[in-house]
Amino acid sequence: MENNKNLPIRHDQLATGTSLIEFKNVYKSYGSNKVLNGISFTVKRGENLVILGKSGSGKSVAVKCLVGLTKVDKGEIFISGEDITKLNEEDLNRIRMKIGFLFQNGALYDSMTVRENLIFTLQHNQKNLTEQEMESAVKEALQNVGLEEAIDQLPAELSGGMRKRIGLARALIIKPEIIIYDEPTGGLDTITAREIIELIRNIGLKYNTSSIIITHDLTCAKYTGDRVIVLKDGLIKAEGSYKDIENNADDWVKSFFEK
Template sequence: MENREKFTAKHNELQNCKKLIEFKNVYKSYGSNKVLNGISFTIKRGENLVILGKSGSGKSVTVKCLVGLTKVDKGEIFISGKDITKLDEEGLNRIRMKIGFLFQNGALYDSMTVRENLVFTLQHNNKMLTEQEIETAVKEALQNVGLEEAIDLLPAELSGGMRKRIGLARALIIKPEIIIYDEPTGGLDTITAREIIGLIRNIKLKYNTSSIIITHDLTCAKYTGDRVIVLKDGLIKAEGSYKGIENNADNWVRSFFEK
């Protein structure tokens, strides 16, 4: 009996080590508007999770809860085994330093060059780096997105696709454990969107990052997501592989994939 208990404890410990993010029965309302109604899901280390859902389904609020920008009404959210709902602002900031963001519009500072945008983000996360370490990190981040030649350009001199790639370089420069992609292919032409999809896949392979990808682009969802969840009215309506959800028995879920 004792050996079985030790085995069970060890098994649970190993399973928990695989979980980087875990939502447990999370609720969030704004007044009478119930946005999240008890969602639960996990993301393993090195896994990309795609979140699909119509406007108002709770996608953005899920991310805000994850990074502590909004407090949950009920439930628990674990990152690396720590319940962030119980952390103070200092504790949340330490967690946020593990998270990189790619915003829909790139969100670069217009008055700064590409180099300055990257350095600003890097120094905000780590003020102890030497000039050589900063220079090496900037070059590596730009190499990852294939834009070394853009280092001294201003955002106004970049195309939409280039701004998105620089935004991704900025997310990568802090060497995050988690990356949150907000509509990574939104507003891009087909060829550029395909390039961004390729970058997302390569980054996961190179750095073993875990990611949440919020997207309306089904091609992006299909080729970047290891797993997909579909939100409806603050609940998880479906969860599984892209192919499995595409062939879901529920008419509402299948409606996402109708041309």
């Protein structure tokens, strides 16, 4: 990414709070395919954790386990001190309302305007809001991503970068404690990717959210992550700051940085 010297690296300011998310010895298989093989890690309040890994390494399955979309075979996953592996669907939904998602493709409803997309998400998470309260929440979310002028547009009228930012506004509108970013800079040009990186950083600082960022983009990992873990075959191969990972002596980890 060009002109990135003005972006301080977040891992120089590591979060020191209590753990909001904790994986303890988590296993998950699909038939004979062992996807997670006893992974353990934490995410502190206000911390951005980047998960690096090649296709099939277990990144997406770890996130599905985190939100209870797939059941673990063994192990525990704590969110705010509650083991979500032992919760029923009603209690899982309560936990999910603390989590915002930025999907790789934005995942907006094509037939709805930007306003309607955001209100749909807000109504799903918060009942009995007045029209004025919803409109205020929509405008605040759009201000956070710099797209107030897009409020009445349809997704098809927006660029890929704008759709990604609207997707982020939709994640923010529920005021989540946790945000999960799935390839947030995937498919974007260099300038737009830089804008998304800055938004991720600024949102974390403004709202003290805890984030898990799944990415193949090393620049995104470098400038958004307080800490990075590298998955290989469902195991944590390396963990530390971006600089730690970049200087890791393991040949497989080094392969991420080969041009």
